Amino acid sequence: MTVRVGILGATGYTALELLKILVRHPEVEITALTTRQEDRPHISAIHPQFHKVLDLRLENWGPQEVAQHCNCVFGCLPHAASASVIPEFLEAGLKVVDLSADYRLNDPAVYTQWYGGDHPDAERMKTTVYGLPELFRKGIAEAQLVANPGCYPTGVTLALAPLLKNGFIRADGIIADCKSGASGAGRTPKMATLYPECNESFTAYGVGTHRHMPEIEQNLTVYAGKPASVIFTPHLVPMDRGILSTCYALPDNDASEKELLSLLEETYANEPFVRVRSDLPATKHVSGTNFCDITVRRVKDRVLTISAIDNLVKGASGAAVQNFNLMYGFAETTALL
Structure with a gap:
């Protein structure tokens, strides 16, 4: 089973670590990388580590375009920006591991107190599975959306x-x-x-x-x-x-x-x-x-x-892949050990 995977916001350090792990994952094909830049930079121009390793350009795609290329996305977007687009991916049937803080808290009022402004997807945040497998494993395997923990x-x-x-x-x-x-x-x-x-x-x-x-x-x-x-x-x-x-x-x-x-x-x-x-x-x-x-x-x-x-690994991208493995029924250690 090959899962077509996209990374939303692929220019940062967490995206870099995700790519390092996912390129060696036997069940993953990386099919979409997004950015707000308009010039479609090659991944090797953003992360030189992937020169001759991954031949993809970063695209300024919206959810509908990403959904045409992916079964699952990892969200590496800023807080609030993530929750404003994730509902569209879920409606399109994709699975999502969100590395922002948007779905980690289960009380919208607490979110507002600490992050400012109303939550863009307040009802969903109340029921989102928290993705720390060692202590909150129950529910991750069946989840469509997992909130990756903070570091x-x-x-x-x-x-x-x-x-x-x-x-x-x-x-x-x-x-x-x-x-x-x-x-x-x-x-x-x-x-x-x-x-x-x-x-x-x-x-x-x-x-x-x-x-x-x-x-x-x-x-x-x-x-x-x-x-x-x-x-x-x-x-x-x-x-x-x-x-x-x-x-x-x-x-x-x-x-x-x-x-x-x-x-x-x-x-x-x-x-x-x-x-x-x-x-x-x-x-x-x-x-x-x-x-x-x-x-x-x-x-x-x-x-x-x-x-x-x-x-960057257990505190972010490694945990995200650990959750991904559970969501798709792969061995939890795949690409991580």
């Missing part, structure tokens, strides 16, 4: 959710202290990520205002069975890629560090892309992979979890 929420949620579900930590007072490489800001030039600005520097940003905070709280609330409260602080680190998330939580029982680690090991024993470690995870160890490495520590009166992911 920060992926590492934080995978580390904390099992501890919350089993009553090992409290749902309130959680601190998520996260560090990301510059590619997390996207490919569009920004002052903060220009080389002279971020090199030899280390800074926090979006303190109390980052849009991934409500997504993290939504995920953890599901697993805690009660409202979760998180203080999330992201930091920019002068490296290309990777996220290291150190989370601090209050224990809800006297479980030992060994017991906490055993719980994580049992939870993820059959998950191909989560590696529970006794040593400390590092971004270098997951770079370019779809793995999430996790460990846990007891330090004084706190439980600490540490997770590492590649923000």
Whole structure:
């Protein structure tokens, strides 16, 4: 079974990583790449890595034209722009994995609070399947639309959710202290990520205002069975890629560090892309992979979890292909291991 696949908004870093994975996927034919540019650039002019690998031009096509060439699309469009066109793809019968934030939250009012403006497809966002397979696998296989998780929420949620579900930590007072490489800001030039600005520097940003905070709280609330409260602080680190998330939580029982680690090991024993470690995870160890490495520590009166992911793979495009594989009944690890 060959699936004809398109990428909406194919000029950014997440699209680049998607293409790297999809060109080696045995069940995929890449048939459409879109852009807002009018001059139909060749893919190798945008991503030189694909010179003599992929012979396609980026087209300024609308949903109807894309639908003529594809069975499935990956949405790499900006927030709000994605939800304004995805309904047309769904109506045309295509399956969609959306990498924007448009369908991650299930409350339109929360979306409006954090993203501004009314949601273009508010009713659908309430029922869209959240695409973190390790914890929300149910429903992905049958879904026509999957909301791919944010990069920060992926590492934080995978580390904390099992501890919350089993009553090992409290749902309130959680601190998520996260560090990301510059590619997390996207490919569009920004002052903060220009080389002279971020090199030899280390800074926090979006303190109390980052849009991934409500997504993290939504995920953890599901697993805690009660409202979760998180203080999330992201930091920019002068490296290309990777996220290291150190989370601090209050224990809800006297479980030992060994017991906490055993719980994580049992939870993820059959998950191909989560590696529970006794040593400390590092971004270098997951770079370019779809793995999430996790460990846990007891330090004084706190439980600490540490997770590492590649923000562009497990935090974006690798997870998207993982969801795609589930949606089409392929082995979940296809093209990822």
